[in-house]
Amino acid sequence: MTDHEAIQELLAGYVLRSLSGEDAAEADRILTDHVPGCDECRATLDAFQAVAGDLALGAPAAAPPDTLRARLRKELEPRAPSRWNAGRIVAIAASVVVVVGVGAVALTRGGGGLANGQLARADLQDVTKAAVMSDATHQPLGQATEISAPATEKLYIYGTGIPLPPTGNVYRLWAGSPDQPRYIGDFLPTDDGTLLLEVMLPASSVGALFVTVEPEGSAPGQPGDVVWDTAA
């Protein structure tokens, strides 16, 4: 079996939603690292996904109860122009590509979130995927937006036009309240003001978030003045 065949064997399990454990982790890795740049594997993934969609027709159709349609009708709120329309996602992607190109995404290292693994730079695709899930919630976190997807327990923070804190300082992310803070990590926006972060904790375990400005490298003791919070 060639490397491509081994990858495509994994993709077959992936589109059927039947991977678990190490295989699922390996599929996530190749979907990020290999598939986007490999025409053959991308074509196979698309073709397998089409098969997986068509397989649905292997089950007999059945009429859903009328109450389902009535329930949906009630919930179809008039749709405001989506904050996550394709143009916006492309715009964010473009900005992130530029940023990645110059390596300017900077999370502080000393005593920061990366050290304890609770804060990391998010993958744009993951954020957009979470943002459009039906159960996703978007709420302001100061100048950024917190995106929480309960079904997958993912929690992201996204923003543009975020100013840098004063020189020698970082933003510090906390869960809970200033009286009962739980330190999550330190971060800085990119030079063009983009923030794309993943909180590496189950969304349901985090609760309210707030952000303070603290001296870079300082120990995360008592939070200073709150500059952003989700309650606002």
Next chain:
Amino acid sequence: MRDGDREDLELHRRLTSGDRAAFDELYHRYAGPAYGLALRVTGQQILAQDVVHDAFLALWRAPEAYDAARGPFRTFFLALVHHRAVDLVRRESRLRARSERAANLEPLVGEDPADAIAEESYLGVRRKEVREALAALPPEQRQVLEMAYFGGKTQVQISDELGIPLGTVKTRTFAAMRKLRTALEDTG
């Protein structure tokens, strides 16, 4: 591209501008196949309703999640329903016994049910092609495919249940998917 797929594309285009009539038409087309699939995977009417409800609501709220460059709307939407149904079964371990029962209903192949509802003719044609492609698979390949897809089982669970090596499950699944790809691309 088939006429039905072309019509779906147009309905999806209207949906992106918030057209409720387009949503209603897509519901009319896909509620039956979606509910049938969700019922097969979850084995419970209440859960199947939740799956279909959530899938249609997600479609309404974020129609841009569908990328026409990557395939027909039909396969995108039904795959979305499938993912939600499988995820629900996995989350609800108490459903395991029910889902097993559902997945072990009479085999799909050889089954010629009068579908409970009338559907668009192009979907009926595709349904026949899918069933024929499934029927043409070697039984051992069809078995692992159906356990994964309609039973919502992981490859590890299938390996345990059938008492065969995990590698064999992977090989059979891959072979089945390649055959289905060829068969359905030829007819699609």
